[in-house]
Structures are given as C-alpha cells and as structure tokens.
Amino acid sequence: MFRKKATWLSALFVWLMFAAGAGHALGGDTGPTGQLQLFHNGGTGSCDGCHIIHPQGGIGNQTAAASQYMLLGSDPGSTCLMCHQKAGLVGPTGYFISTPANEMPAGIPPKQLTPGGDFGWLNKNYPHDSGYTHGHDIVAADYGYDPSPIYLYAPGGAFPSGSLTCTSCHDPHGTYRRNVDGTITTEGPKICASGSYDTSADPTTDCPVGVYRLLGGAGYQPDGASKPFMANSPAAVAPSVYNRSESLTQTRVAYGSGMSEWCANCHTSYLSPKQSHPAGDDVKLRNLAKNYNMYSGSGDDQGSEAASFLSLVPFEEGTADYAVLKSHAKNDDSYLRGPDGSANVMCLTCHRAHASGWIYGLRFTASQTVITASQEGKTVWPGIDTTGDPLGRTSAETSRAYYDMPASKFSRFQHSLCNKCHIQD
Numbered sequence: 457m458f459r460k461k462a463t464w465l466s467a468l469f470v471w472l473m474f475a476a477g478a479g480h481a482l483g484g485d486t487g488p489t490g491q492l493q494l495f496h497n498g499g500t501g502s503c504d505g506c507h508i509i510h511p512q513g514g515i516g517n518q519t520a521a522a523s524q525y526m527l528l529g530s531d532p533g534s535t536c537l538m539c540h541q542k543a544g545l546v547g548p549t550g551y552f553i554s555t556p557a558n559e560m561p562a563g564i565p566p567k568q569l570t571p572g573g574d575f576g577w578l579n580k581n582y583p584h585d586s587g588y589t590h591g592h593d594i595v596a597a598d599y600g601y602d603p604s605p606i607y608l609y610a611p612g613g614a615f616p617s618g619s620l621t622c623t624s625c626h627d628p629h630g631t632y633r634r635n636v637d638g639t640i641t642t643e644g645p646k647i648c649a650s651g652s653y654d655t656s657a658d659p660t661t662d663c664p665v666g667v668y669r670l671l672g673g674a675g676y677q678p679d680g681a682s683k684p685f686m687a688n689s690p691a692a693v694a695p696s697v698y699n700r701s702e703s704l705t706q707t708r709v710a711y712g713s714g715m716s717e718w719c720a721n722c723h724t725s726y727l728s729p730k731q732s733h734p735a736g737d738d739v740k741l742r743n744l745a746k747n748y749n750m751y752s753g754s755g756d757d758q759g760s761e762a763a764s765f766l767s768l769v770p771f772e773e774g775t776a777d778y779a780v781l782k783s784h785a786k787n788d789d790s791y792l793r794g795p796d797g798s799a800n801v802m803c804l805t806c807h808r809a810h811a812s813g814w815i816y817g818l819r820f821t822a823s824q825t826v827i828t829a830s831q832e833g834k835t836v837w838p839g840i841d842t843t844g845d846p847l848g849r850t851s852a853e854t855s856r857a858y859y860d861m862p863a864s865k866f867s868r869f870q871h872s873l874c875n876k877c878h879i880q881d
Contacts, residue, residue: 495539498656498666499630499647506535506628532628532679533596533621540622541599548699553810557600563840565813565856570699571709571767573808573817575601577857580813582848584823591811595621612726619680624722625671625809632673632689633664638776640673640688651778654710654785655696658778668692671718685721690714691776693785700787703860706767708791710784712775713737715802726803735801741771742797744877749794751876753867764794768819768858769876771805774798801877813849813857820858820873823847828863828870835870837863 495501503509508526529535541554548569555566555576566576577590578601586606593604595618603618610617615624622628631642634651636659644664649657651665659665667673671689691712698707716727716735726732741748748771752759773795775781784791807817814821821827828835829844837858838844839851846854855863863870 496628496630496650496666496670498650498652498670499633501630505539529596530598531595531621532623533594533601534598536622536626536628537596537599548701550699552699554599563850563853565850565853568699569701569707569856569859570810571694571707571808572810573812575811577811577813580853584847585815589815590813591808591817592625593617593620594624595619610722612723612731613720614682614724615722616680619678621679624678624680627670627672627676630666630670632667632670632676634659634667635664636661640667642673642675652692652694653696654693654782656693656782672721681722685718687714687717687721690718691778691781693778693781695785695787697787701860702767703862705787705789706765706792706861707787707859708765708767708785709770710781711770711772711802711804712777712781713772713800714776715772715804719803723803733801733806735803735805737772737774737800739801740774740797741795741799741801741877745795745797745799747879748877751879754869754871754875755867757879759794761794761796763792765792766873766876768861769805769873770802771795772800772802774800813853821847822872822874824872826869826871827873828866828868830868835863835866835868 495505506528508528525532527535529538537554540552541556542552543556543559545552545567547567552568553570553572553575555568555574557576557579560566560576560579566574566580568574568576573591575591575594578587578593580590581587588604588606593607594601595603603620607617609615630647632640633642633644633647634640635644645662647666648663649665651659652668656665657663667689668691672678672685673688674686675684677684691714693710695707698709700707714737717737720727727736749761749764750757750759773781773784806819808819811817812819815823824845824847826844829838829842830836831843836842837851837854839846839849839854842851849857
C-alpha cells in the first residue's frame with residue numbers, strides 16, 4: 457500500500473530528536489485539557505526541531521530544497537511529519553494528521569479525525585477512486601507521499617503538484633499575527649500564543665496571537681508558486697480538543713470568514729460561479745439557510761435552527777468577531793445553531809482541507825444517491841461486509857469517513873448530504 461518506502465536514515469533522525477527531547481521542545485507544558493501544547497504555539501518553534509544546525513557533510517537523501525534549508529527530513533513535508541505522524545497510535549490523538557500506511561491494511565481506515573482529515577486516505581485505493589484523488593497530495597517522501605500523477609497543477613490554478621507540501625499552506629515559522637485591531641501582519645511585537653482555539657488568549661497591544669493554523673497570509677510565497685498569496689488567512693476558531701471521534705458529539709469549528717478567498721490563493725478560478733459551485737464571503741445562503749435548518753434527513757424536514765448544525769456540512773458565519781467564534785467552537789453539542797441568511801458557503805462546506813475518505817477530499821460522498829443502508833431493520837453504513845453500495849469500502853471505512861457518526865443519526869436510505877442545502881427528497 458506504500459507509494460514510497462520511508463528511509464531508515466530519516467527514521468533514525470526522528471528517534472534521535474525525540475530521544476534528545478528536541479522533537480517538540482515542549483518542556484512538559486500541558487493545557488487545560490491535559491493535551492501537550494503545540495510546538496509552534498502560534499509562532500516559531502525551536503530551530504533544532506526542524507533544522508540541522510551544524511550539518512556535517514549534509515544528508516544523502518535530501519532534496520535540493522531540503523538541503524538548502526538544512527531540514528531534518530528529506531523534504532519539508534517529511535520534516536513536518538516527523539512530529540505529526542506517529543506509529544502505533546490506537547486512535548485519534550492530539551496534533552497527528554497522518555496514519556502510517558502499514559497500519560492501514562485493506563479494509564482498515566486511517567485513525568486520525570482532525571477537522572482537516574487524515575492524509576492516510578491518500579494511500580487508500582478503491583475500485584472507482586484512487587488515493588491520489590482523496591485530497592491534497594502532499595510530497596513527503598520519507599512517509600510514502602509523492603506528487604499526484606493525476607493533477608499536475610492545483611485544480612483551478614497554476615501551483616505545481618510536485619511542489620505541494622505542508623509548508624505550501626502553513627507558514628512553518630508562524631510569522632503571521634493577528635493584532636488587537638484585527639489586522640494581520642508579519643511584523644510587530646512577539647507572538648504570545650496560538651490564536652486557533654476557543655481557549656486561546658485574545659490579542660493585546662503588546663501581545664498579538666498567531667493566525668488560524670499558521671496559514672500563510674498575503675505576501676506568503678511557498679516554493680513553486682509563481683506569485684505570492686493575495687488573501688490573508690481566514691477567521692476561524694477550533695475547539696481546543698479537535699482530533700476526536702464524533703460518535704457521540706460533533707466537533708464544531710467556528711468558521712467566520714475568508715476561507716474560500718484563502719483557498720483561491722492556489723485554486724484561483726474556483727471562486728468564479730461559472731467554474732464551480734459558488735463559494736466565498738459574498739455567496740450568502742439567504743433562503744437556503746431555511747433549507748439547512750429544516751433538513752434533518754431524507755423525508756424529515758422538521759428540524760429547527762437551534763439544533764441543525766452538521767459538521768459534515770459546515771458553513772461560514774459571515775463574521776470575524778472572535779468573541780462570537782470562540783463561543784461557537786464546541787465539541788460537546790452545546791452549540792448547534794444553524795445558519796442565518798448572512799452565513800455563506802465556503803470551500804470547506806464540502807471539502808476537507810487535508811484529505812478524506814471520499815473522492816475530491818469531500819466530507820461526504822457525492823457518488824451515491826443513497827448513503828446509508830438497512831440491515832435487519834437498522835440503519836447502517838454500507839460496506840462490503842454489510843449491505844448497500846459500499847464503493848469498495850468496508851463499513852468500518854465508511855463509518856470513519858463520516859467521522860464515526862452513527863448511521864442512525866441519518867434516515868434510512870439517506871440521500872446525499874447535498875440535500876442539507878438543496879432539499880430534493
């Protein structure tokens with residue numbers, strides 16, 4: 457299932473980093489939830505967490521770019537996965553975003569459930585969809601991730617897939633900061649904390665916070681890009697515990713504004729309604745908000761705005777007010793209010809930022825008219841081991857692609873979740 461084999465040399469460096477305590481430079485810090493605080497914490501992490509400070513003759517397996525930056529991994533993506541992928545994890549854990557390919561034999565899904573998705577889905581191939589179509593095909597040679605042979609450039613844009621890596625989207629040095637007046641800059645007082653979470657500190661005059669997920673903002677130019685980004689990082693807030701099963705309660709990221717505009721830094725033409733599904737800050741739901749709020753499942757349009765939110769079909773609230781967004785970022789179902797007419801569709805309404813269990817990185821399959829099945833009178837996820845059209849997946853893989861939400865949450869013979877906005881049945 458590997459698309460490339462990890463090199464023993466990079467594995468050795470990973471071991472040495474953690475044995476020396478340099479892997480995350482955390483010092484044992486824990487947050488209110490008991491999770492280790494992130495290495496970057498809104499800004500630049502420890503230099504030796506990613507770079508060889510005094511290289512002795514270089515590393516033989518490095519690419520030219522990695523050698524130029526004296527990276528510990530053979531490329532930027534591999535350097536990131538030294539910390540963001542770990543072997544032997546039982547389930548979704550902390551900041552991990554990738555499951556090793558050898559831990560996903562046929563029929564077994566990836567383990568991580570971050571809102572962005574597990575890159576491990578890129579290594580899952582099915583009869584009708586290659587793993588290369590399951591999301592952003594990052595380049596991380598040490599961990600079996602190589603460029604997409606299907607998309608040579610970003611769909612709707614000109615960014616070359618051979619250059620796509622973690623740092624194509626995320627600024628590894630975290631130089632972008634959100635200031636007390638709401639502006640985003642690359643200079644100013646030292647960043648004091650992450651700005652990504654409901655528990656994050658608010659910026660002050662002397663203490664800006666990091667932008668959402670350290671995403672590169674206006675002026676950021678990743679390797680391979682012909683021009684710098686035009687749009688700043690979006691306004692969004694995640695709950696502090698976000699990598700988790702949604703079997704009992706949903707994980708709600710409070711998306712505020714600017715996500716589609718940011719995606720268009722690479723997928724330029726996709727903001728044109730003539731090129732794709734309309735999305736962006738100016739694409740308001742208007743009357744479709746009523747559909748979203750009423751729709752609870754196929755044949756059930758008796759829902760209410762107060763409890764209609766579905767993490768498989770999120771939306772932007774049309775605000776950059778972080779006090780509001782922090783109060784809406786939840787993982788305990790304490791805030792499930794749906795959209796009003798001023799909310800808008802965004803790219804992440806339908807897609808996951810990293811990868812998913814479905815073609816095109818979708819949050820739900822659009823390749824099936826009916827997405828649930830019935831077995832012994834119960835609503836179940838379809839699979840080659842149950843009933844229904846499984847698209848080559850086991851029921852475990854289907855369930856994981858829906859973040860472990862119980863199939864009983866939906867109607868028997870549930871139609872596509874496009875109907876959450878576009879009620880047809």
